[in-house]
Amino acid sequence: MQDKYVLEMDNIRKAYGDNVVVDGVSLKIKPGEIHALLGENGAGKSTLMNILFGMTMIRDTGGFEGSVKISGEEVKFHSPNDALTAGIGMVHQEFMLIPAFSVSENIKLGREDTVPTVLSRVFGKNMDRLNHEKMEKDARKSLDAIGMNIDEHVRVAGLPVGYMQFVEIAREIDKLNIKLLVFDEPTAVLTEDEATQLLGVMRSISEKGIAIIFITHRLSEVMDVATDMTILRDGQLVATKSVRDTNMVDIAQLMVGREVENMRATGGQFALQDAETAVKITDLHVDMPGENVNGVSFEVKKGEIFGIGGMAGQGKVGIPNGINGLFPAEGSVEMFGKPLDLSRLGEALDKGFAFVSEDRRGVGLLLDESIGYNIMFRQMAIKNGFLRGGLFDGRRTQQHAKDMIKLLDIRCRGWQQKAGTLSGGNQQKVCLASALTLNPKVLVVSEPTRGIDIGAKELILNYLTKLREEDGVTVIMVSSELGELRSICDRIAIVSDGKIVDILAPDAPDADFGLAMSGVSKSEINEKGAE
């Protein structure tokens, strides 16, 4: 019974430097099984798939431990090509199609059927003529197999997004020896109808005996099509279960689990009732590619730390970027009762917001300028600080930069060191210092701890708490890390599909958070239960 499993990944461990991202994970998949792979962002799903496909970045960073077997045979892939040859395919989140080529040409890309010609006899196979008839016939067969009735001659450019997804799938199953297909968040870009259709296609593919690894965060889809599932959290295997034996609430609970405990839990201590409203957002729409916001409303009290969480690509990052005016936004944002003109650049900063961007190198810093210059610049540009007689005041900048370096423990060679040469954590501290220098009434921090070391992380989170306690600053914190949101926020809004699913207390059950992140609010479940 050696080849009972089409794929066996055994005891996989992968570390980047000291940072273990996948630790002792095993994954076994039978032919014809739809296996859901679940976990929060950064749980290790992508790394696991990169290992499976033999991506070069895995080898370049020191390889991995453990073994991968395909149909019972141990394999060592050196490139994604090896994986493809072995019968593993991937349906990408971002389409890898050539727009100017027809559907059939895309399906057959790299595996074209050819007919020898006079030229090719002399110059080799590259000079063969394409056998369009056969290619189109094959493509038709694959398209039929997934129930697509689009014309195989049309160009891919201009097809609806959903169709492109199906063309990708058709390309994968057109491969003769395909045994295992990986779907990476396939429904993220689809409409509801298209998503339903896709799930149907997945089912019919699996009936042909092809196994599927289904990466998603939409639990309802998992319940719908998957037969088995594996849940990862912080790089570790949490559970492998059969979908029949479980329910959404359980899964959600397992996904979120108990988070890192070493952060001081101060969230939720704030008395919300007596405070005035600092920020009121009504029906905010933001057109930020990849992070669309479709109608978000919430209120934040003065002195509150308000968290916004959710999976990547769901729109939580769009909220601060819309308020800041970096992406076109509609809706109403009021600060202490005064409305903001969202179409005017710099309006939010003028009115007393300050932002720490999730993209610190792109939006947050002038990398070739000094720490001091970075810290003072926005205050100077918006509020005319650090000018003397209209000119740059180097002495005040130096003094202030030194204070900030001490206050936030920025590790550097001095205030004149260029921001681009600092480590991630210290760059983030410079961004924070720059925002604090604006003396904001409301501080909006986006992914403040992404990619920074634990020491800097703790310092920043502690400082945010202190800022609220000592200066009464209102903080809105957007983060993918639920653990850190729960450790310092008073309330946490979970965003999915550009909308707020639920606003939860930090001590709400894990399952509630897990459900909300999958786009299901607790009340919905209760209704279903009542039915």
Added chain:
Amino acid sequence: MSKPQDVVKSEVVKDDFMVIVRKRIAAFGLPRIIILVAFILMFVLAGIVGMNLPSFFGDVLRRWGMWGILVLAMVPSIQSGNAPNFGVSVGIVAGLLGAVISIDLNYRGAFDFITNPALHRIAGALVAIAIGVIGGTVLGMLYGMLLNRVKGSEMAISVYVGFSAVAVFNILWVRIPISNPIAILPGTGSGLRQMINLQDDFGDAFDSLFRFQIGSMTIHTGLLLLFFLMCFFMYIFMKSKRGMRMSAAGDNPTYARASGINVDRMRILGTTISTALGAFGIVIYAQSFGFLQMYRGPLMMGFTAVASVLIGGATIRRAKVFDVLFGAFLFNGILTIALPLSTQLIPDIPGVPEMLRLIISNGIILYALTRAKGGR
């Protein structure tokens, strides 16, 4: 996924001497070192073959002042994110127009009330500058709006904008209703000459100001003072709120937007200042040169200005006033000294300085382009 980094490490590791030297050379730029060494060698060589060094050095200083403001025009353009302004000829033709109008006004007796000849010349130059700068500002705004539509390929576009502006103004030069016979093609009654002598107009206006001699070296104090003054103004502007906002817009447009800065407006500002400075610069150039060079005269001047600022240490993304001072000096220095030196040493090959100019200016531009980090 980013790895945790050891922050302190870079401080602890001490480079040995050779590494430091190599780093310094890399930071300074090898071509600049070669040009600097060549300049010094040529200077020494000129001394050995017995040429009049002080007199040459005076010439170098004069050419430095002549070109200085045109080179300075590169700074706002680069800093605002528009890359070096190859199309500074847009400003140059505006300046030429101002100069031509000033000449005609002079012929009609507009400056006759000033009897002091030195002041008379300066008045002519100032009028030329004023009209030129106004024209340059208008053209610069339009030019800036154009550049905002072609972000990412400003350099290629600016080359062609510069060429086109020269061509368009050539039509004007043929038809412009000017009556001063010194400017008009003899015997035709209309159309400007190729070269217009400024002897009776504002030629030498600033050059002769506070001019003095040290032995055989002539120092054109007024010219240099004016150049330094403009550099100082530019330095001050770059330290002002507006200048810093403009620099940020060029350095990192997304960052600038997140700081409430209208990037497009800042880019137009940079191009406008650059173009206006081009107009200013050509009048200064012409009064020192003694002639207005019409028609194809300004065609390649943008390249020389760009090359100068790049030799000075600017990149196509960042430029300082110091780069202007250093680059204009070095570039003009080597060209000034090459002419007499080559006629003395290799008299049978004519045009060596021109070849040298082409090699250096195009070479340094090429070098800067290869070092440019592509768009973000």
